[in-house]
Amino acid sequence: MIKSNLCFFSVPPKIDRKHLKDIVISAGEVLKLEAGIIAEPPADIIWLMESEIIQTSNDQLVQIVNESNHTKLVAYSAGRNVQVKNGKLKSIL
Numbered sequence: 001m002i003k004s005n006l007c008f009f010s011v012p013p014k015i016d017r018k019h020l021k022d023i024v025i026s027a028g029e030v031l032k033l034e035a036g037i038i039a040e041p042p043a044d045i046i047w048l049m050e051s052e053i054i055q056t057s058n059d060q061l062v063q064i065v066n067e068s069n070h071t072k073l074v075a076y077s078a079g080r081n082v083q084v085k086n087g088k089l090k091s092i093l
Helices: none
Strands: 002-004 007-009 011-016 031-040 046-049 052-054 062-067 070-075 089-092
Touching (some): 007 011
Antiparallel strands (some): 031 070
């Protein structure tokens, strides 16, 4: 049993890597990242980009959906008004 943030996990959190793959998109395309999560009890999931927490935006250009065993991040392009940043995305369990 592992203790994490005052929670005891009978199954430690980890990302199910069976379906992960590298993706390449062009500017203006929709970015969609999904991952299966294995943890008991379900883990809290946080997405980061270059150490900054990513959240669902008020204009819905970025959506994050976390379920007990799955997480999804979708970033929609809004044309020239959206600044595209290059960087690494991380999911923290």
